[in-house]
Amino acid sequence: MLSLRTCSPLSLTFSPFKQAKKLSTSFKPYHQSPPSRSQSSIKMSSTSQGVEHIVLFKVKENTESSKVNTMINELQTLVTIEQVRHLTFGPIHNKEHTTSTIPFSDLRYTHLLHSRYDSKEDLQIYNAHPTHLNGVRNFALPILDDLLVVDWFAGEVALPPHPSPGTAFRVSFLKLKDGEVKDEVFRAIQGIKESVGGVSYVSYGENISPERAKGFSIASLVVFSGREELDHVDPSEGLIKVKEHLESVLVVDHVVPLK
Numbered sequence: 001m002l003s004l005r006t007c008s009p010l011s012l013t014f015s016p017f018k019q020a021k022k023l024s025t026s027f028k029p030y031h032q033s034p035p036s037r038s039q040s041s042i043k044m045s046s047t048s049q050g051v052e053h054i055v056l057f058k059v060k061e062n063t064e065s066s067k068v069n070t071m072i073n074e075l076q077t078l079v080t081i082e083q084v085r086h087l088t089f090g091p092i093h094n095k096e097h098t099t100s101t102i103p104f105s106d107l108r109y110t111h112l113l114h115s116r117y118d119s120k121e122d123l124q125i126y127n128a129h130p131t132h133l134n135g136v137r138n139f140a141l142p143i144l145d146d147l148l149v150v151d152w153f154a155g156e157v158a159l160p161p162h163p164s165p166g167t168a169f170r171v172s173f174l175k176l177k178d179g180e181v182k183d184e185v186f187r188a189i190q191g192i193k194e195s196v197g198g199v200s201y202v203s204y205g206e207n208i209s210p211e212r213a214k215g216f217s218i219a220s221l222v223v224f225s226g227r228e229e230l231d232h233v234d235p236s237e238g239l240i241k242v243k244e245h246l247e248s249v250l251v252v253d254h255v256v257p258l259k
Contacts, residue, residue, distance in 0.1 A: 050153070050154040051118075051152070051153055052114070052116055053113075053114070053115045053117065054114050054149070054219065055113040056109040056149075056252065057111040058147070059110045059111065060143055061145075067139075067143050072089060074139040075089045075113060076090075076257075078115070078126075078132055078135060079115075080131070081129050081131055081132065083118070083123070087115040088113070089111065089113040090112070092112050092254055094253070101236075103247060104250070105175075105250040109148065112252055114171070114254070120151075148173075148213060149212040150173060150209060152205030153205050154205065163223065164256065165257060166226050166258060167200075167223060167224070167225065168225075168226055169223055169255070170221070170252075170253050171220070171221050171222075171251070172189075172219065172220045173219050174216060174246060174249055177247045182217075186204055192222055193222075195237070196237060198224045198225050198226070198230070198232070201221070202221070202223075203220065205219065205220075227255050
């Protein structure tokens, strides 16, 4: 099982699972104080970059549905934290992989949280916020078997603060055989918007939280106008061109819950 430690200033850090231990609920904030509000302006400066924050959750089998629903409701309230530009949390919609030439991972998760921040400093403030700590400690960790966390700088792309209910997300995590080819992989991901219909937004980047990502070094987020548009696109879209550089690929789909 997972044991929780706090060696990184960015959110949750986990060690590998061991059967003899349970996922620890002794979640603590950082050893160092996060930046104050005066140190981290909500407005992006010319040197700041938006940060994408993705957490994948694996709920324990046979967990009571009431506990799962409580976790979802509690973590959805994190959108009220001042630094959060956008947040969605809910079930993952897994799709069968039809392309055997892509090395898809055997990892499986049940829920996805995606949020966005104007800066890395704002993400740090969010991670240390009492509302976030309470939600993680009391409603998430007790019912989870595993988590995977990836963060990356989104660059200049603009995501609407709160995507409309029904908007569909596809998130891909890539583990490369050779890090020197990342620019080629980025170009392949960027081409998805031009090659398929219904895509409103593409964000991608190099993971800045490697200690929590199980070796995945590149991540991307493709936003579709709805579930139907997403389902028409194979999970391997854009990756065939760079398949020889891929060691492992994890793809998950999520639809912004209806209100």
